[in-house]
Amino acid sequence: MAIKTSVDIGGVTIKNPVMTASGTFGYGEEFAPYTDLRALGAVVVKGLSLKPRPGNPTPRTVETPSGMLNAIGLQNVGVEPFIEEKLPYLRDIGVPAIANIFGESVDEYRAVAERLEGCKGIAAIEINISCPNVKKGGLQFGTDPNSARTVVEAVKAVTSLPVMTKLSPNVTDIRAMALAVEDGGTDSISLINTITGMVVDIDKRRPVLANGVGGLSGPAIRPVAVRMVCEVASVVRVPVIGMGGIMNGDDALQFIIAGATAVQVGTASFIDPDSAAKVVSGIESYMKKYNIEDINELVGSIKLD
Amino acid sequence: MAIKTSVDIGGVTIKNPVMTASGTFGYGEEFAPYTDLRALGAVVVKGLSLKPRPGNPTPRTVETPSGMLNAIGLQNVGVEPFIEEKLPYLRDIGVPAIANIFGESVDEYRAVAERLEGCKGIAAIEINISCPNVKKGGLQFGTDPNSARTVVEAVKAVTSLPVMTKLSPNVTDIRAMALAVEDGGTDSISLINTITGMVVDIDKRRPVLANGVGGLSGPAIRPVAVRMVCEVASVVRVPVIGMGGIMNGDDALQFIIAGATAVQVGTASFIDPDSAAKVVSGIESYMKKYNIEDINELVGSIKLD
Amino acid sequence: MARAEVLYNRALSPYHFLMGLSYTGVRPAPGQFVMLRISSGSDPLLRRPFGVFSLLEDERGQVTGITILYRVVGRGTQIMSEFGEGQAVDLLGPLGNGFPAPKEGERTILVAGGMGLAPLNLMALVYPESKLIFGARDGVEASVIDASKEYGLLPSVVTEDGSEGEKGLVTDLLSSALEGLDPASVVVHSCGPMGMLRAVSALMLEMGVKTYVSLENSMACGLGACLGCAVTCTGNGGEGEYRFVCSDGPVFESTDIDWARIRDGH
């Protein structure tokens, strides 16, 4: 049986629905010794800001039950060196790169997007709105529907690339956030980013992470992520990209059945650098087992009664 | 060394800071064969409504990585049979019972609280606001600060018992919820209730739980719970009671150091029915190790820098 | 709660195992179950329920251990299948209410489907005069019956594909077993997949034979505390009500179950 795994994730078609998640796969090259990058639908690179950012002091990560917290502080080389030094690798081997961008003001988001305009090898922009809006006193763009919409509109105005907007789960109503960014013109919606958490070192009586709090990722958050993807997919028209604790093909299928057109694999790549490729083959095995010719038949096939 | 573990949780003093969490310890009696109930600070009973509630169809529970989802649907005998049939057991053995109450309208909350007025053996009322407000079209009391404040005020108006209000973590800003219920007059604040999640059965292509979604509890959510307790403790004056994934004394100490005056043990009791008693002795060992004479010295002792 | 130790962990097929566990508490009655903790960490988090297949006794007849018969279906049972001798396992039980003891003059027929054999094997050992009927889908599933035969039990066996015993369903064997018997003198005890229990119950209701079924359900606590293992029952004056597999069951009289409101999937 010939199976079709390619999906349209909003203005761009990728050969299979599996990407790596931003911040968990470096710039791709780091994983080349351990996995076949060409097996992937796309690689979403570490979040890019206008200027390089040093990130937070250490400890930056701590393990939690079936998960981990990270407070990397969005350390990155900055958009310019990314284009010069990091992007060529993925472009040369022919793997679509998705640029994850962030800023502390609408202007900064816009400036990063502008800089990416016309860069060969970039298939789409993913906007990370889980970022403090310094102009609004640190309130996150990702928790306020209006700020989120504004960011999306600003980026859309300066780019010809498809735009994916990545939602934060730290909100009361994820549907409201999704509708706001859809209204702002996003071509697709990805979720979830990490859930804010803390681990206390009871001997030192201070947080383990130097930053105090960090973002929870990994299998622990999967049920929350699946629920939110299901909620969002049921209210928006644009494609939804699901993530949160995906370790294998079966986990990815939960998201796809719940309504995700594609998925991203994050923390799993730390444990097994070949995880994303294994997710691809896991999905294919499932499709063969159930005689599903086109992955799109599965998207949102969940029976809610 | 004589150590003092008793704490004032807002108008009532319990001999140690460890309670069982509502819905995870039945009405106490079920656990008598497996643990010494008298070792506990208090037992919070299964949520009570005015009338008996049948609850949801099965499956009602499903395991997740380091956690579980439940969608029991608040099945309970109703407040009247509770007082007649269940309460006497705890009263007779001298363990303080805390009545967890809920309703689908402010009137129902008030009515349950009224019914509990003057009942011997009840040390406090815990208001579960993670409940759909049918009058407000199913919006949860627990996600809207104004509704939450209204419920607390209504209950406070009819009861002479100390009132603890239990917050839902499914909100953008837990501090705003905490301040609202403090403003409503609550004597203490407990958190967190479960985080909404979903698991999909990929073979049947439907949610595993008959109810679709359920509440995530267990170690998986602990980092989120500790973070929220820390946030709430830093803004309110009333005592905070922390819970979410506490499996042992060390876990409980994370919450206490982060600002909780007391803790509740939930899901852990399913895995080891003696868990809560073990948490008590774990806390005592820690106090001895660090020469802490009064548990209150530890409360909120976290260094955030 | 007791700290048990794995005495042996024998493969009966690639998927089926018989595990002996040291145990010295209350004597488990047929139909009762135990909850095993699979990991000392938090994944898998919850205990797993298993029926008691047989008892191990010392020369004075004191219980020194139990056996459980299990099939690998997921992560927990997969990990269990890798346990070696001496592995420490935390055991909670015996829990629940077993099968009612046969009364004088009663003919007891035990109808087991697949892994439903576990509690009925102990029943057959404790009440040797009962008749044991066992059905399985195929030869692999039927392999567990060897464990019963080793105890000298002489079950009637059917498989759906005829690869072991006769070809057919347990209801076929049950019908023949009842031939010539006074329905009022017979009690059927049954355990197995929901579809089979439904069929057995319907047939026995029709024939007027009192029937008990042992049910399974997702369980978080096993103690009647989480209210997770609810099963829809008739009763409550015809209005219907939930009862709990762990604390009210796992054995129920089949007429107490509201079969119409149960999905066979679980």
Place this chain on the structure above:
Amino acid sequence: MARAEVLYNRALSPYHFLMGLSYTGVRPAPGQFVMLRISSGSDPLLRRPFGVFSLLEDERGQVTGITILYRVVGRGTQIMSEFGEGQAVDLLGPLGNGFPAPKEGERTILVAGGMGLAPLNLMALVYPESKLIFGARDGVEASVIDASKEYGLLPSVVTEDGSEGEKGLVTDLLSSALEGLDPASVVVHSCGPMGMLRAVSALMLEMGVKTYVSLENSMACGLGACLGCAVTCTGNGGEGEYRFVCSDGPVFESTDIDWARIRDGH
């Protein structure tokens, strides 16, 4: 990534173990490390990093395995200590950059504190002309040095409480070892607790001896991808910068580290 098997898992003290693992990949250089997966489930979730203590070779000198020396400090190492022979373990590595190879005429001094012995033992085996200094808090911690002695190494030993070797600190031994040597001809390689590395580095800076330190840090990936294991370095034209223990290290020249901005706790 490779599927390794536990060849042996020997207790050196109640808390210290030497584990042999089958391994046939690239030959690990002294100072490189491997990441082991402790559980096939999700708790513990992340791999754990360990230095390579020694290599196992066949008669032709091909690498057939590695050993790791570890101390039980938490859940992961606790579970490891219970691994039996034949246990399958998923191994990622060798990772990171090891110690620079000694140059002609260079005097190599290896300064190990506690578990910091692991990478320096391999260094001492590969470069037998180097001098190994080992310090530990107490006798229990010092027990690991026996594993080095079994390889014929002749370390100088100090303990803080004097229970093994001389009483003192590694810096005492290091000072004596340097007596009469030209500082410019010596290179010190060091691994151990942060406080010790700080002291060794300060002393060697003062004496003008080139020093390399092998650092530890919480690691999620070991591949330079998560950016979790950042360490504050001088450089970037004096502005300071983060470098990564897993991919830039674990071995750094001590003057590259911005010691003032590091907490000793980790």
